[in-house]
Amino acid sequence: MKQWMTMIAVVGVLVGCSSTPKEQEGAKVEDRQPVVAAEPKPVTPPKPESDTRPLTGDQAGTMDPLKDPSNVLSRRSVFFDYDSNVVKDEYKPLVSAHAKYLSTNRARKVTIQGNTDERGSREYNIALGQRRADAVKEMMTLLGAPGSQIETVSFGEEKPRSQGNSEQAYAENRRADIVYQGE
């Protein structure tokens, strides 16, 4: 931009110096354009159909990765086998993604809610659900998430996602959910 201004100023001086305004072959500002245009500018490549952009937090104008269905962060549930609180391998990418998100977004807090199927004592199931939530938290902290950003609670069998007593309902209820504060 500055070069433009210099050129115009120079031209203006040159024109002003002659007594009679003559049709000069003076350089019109437009003629300078090629010189300016010759200054190399970065060329923006054409946008591809699907836009893969790096996921950093708090990017204004981008979809919240926590709600983006194509992002693993929008998945929040870890399912468990009967009588177990072991986080199975298939859920490690999910847990790892949330752990990384928390460690790069220090202001975010989560509650991990543990659940069980309906069989057995309600209070013992509170404790089992707690174990499941704690297992997910432990994996997250091992992967670098600060523990102070994670609270673990249990609903036991009290808030089932699936009603009934089929094996399928039981399996859906043996679950830990990752819930971000403010959701």
Next chain:
Amino acid sequence: MTTNRCLSVLIHRAFVLVMLAAVVACGAPPAYAALTIEIIGAGANQIPIAIAPFRGENGASVTPVIAADLTRSGVFKTIDPGGIVPMPSEPEQVNYAQWKTRGAEALVIGSIAATADGRHEVRFRLMDVVKGVQLAGFVYQITTPQLRLTAHKIADVIYEKLTGDRGVFATRITYIVKRGNRFELQVADADGYGAQTILASNEPIISPAWSPDGTRLAYVSFERKKPVVYVQSLTTGQRTAVANFLGSNSAPAWAPDGRRLAVVLTKEGGSQIFTIDAEGRTQPVRITTTQGIDTEPNWSPDGQWIIFTSDRGGSPQIYRMQATGGQAQRLTFEGTYNVSPRYSPDGKSFTFIQRNGSRFNVAVQDFASRQAQVLTDGGVDESPSFAPNGRMILYASEVRGRGILAAVSSDGRVKQRFTETGGDVREPAWGPLINR
């Protein structure tokens, strides 16, 4: 220790309506039964008893309540008094031969009269038909709303005179009703009448526990989106969150002195048992120290011991430790799942839930003999608690997918079923014996 929550959090909480609970005998509770109780099994050697309608009773409905109480206990068989003319209300009017012919061994007679100040004077006598003598007699001066409670007290006197055990007809029970997504913590008379809602919520409520003097309930509510222990007064309706620590707070159990609770907190990692002051004003004291699950504490009647569920041995079993904590002795050795222990009122046994295969049943174990007896065969039984005379165990079960309450006598013979119209009932607890 209560956490002070700011107003914005209150707004975000699930809607909770705390009902003003003037649950006292002098109130006028609704006259219909919220819970219906039916006898499924009766005891052996039932005592045949006739209850003559009281002179002046009219519509007061005292003798029907007495008869229903005694029948429901499974210990009595009521003899129809119809057709005896004249119906006696005083001892000198009784023709014992007539009652013997009917098969009665005991007879209840009485009267109700209006007093000058608008109250009632209720008199009754319990007569031994075989010996022709009076066994007991009382007179009560009461107001109209107290008529039903008085009938229960009369039934208690009769029960105690003829069985030797304290009657529990004048006690109350608490339980939770679930209707859709609505949960109500209710208190009702032991016969299911007069149910009053103590707490209504859109989030679950579990683990209600009576204070020893019957004036407060501790319970666990999920209204803050996590389990929190509250203590609520039944006389004022006021309540305090006594355990609202980081993580989960649950399984409240009262110490016999009514001043402390044992609770399960996860604030130090894992489910562990702590004791706290019943007003939530002091720091909790941890009394178990395992890496596993320790839960469902329950105090002995003398306050010296706590029995609880623990998986420290690899599977959930029942243990006993001193109320101050320390080493625990394992009590259950049959099967891989024994949970939910509750002391009997005399401290000599405890009831619990035992899993056999895929079925969960109510059982009782004697401390001295270590003998366990399974009392039910339903298969989805939970939350057992003793009646305060130790004779019946109240618990939750299911019939055709619906939550019901049930009771079984400690010898397994008498069985009752409590149903609630239009809702699932669960999490019962039998209230204490108190003078009302």
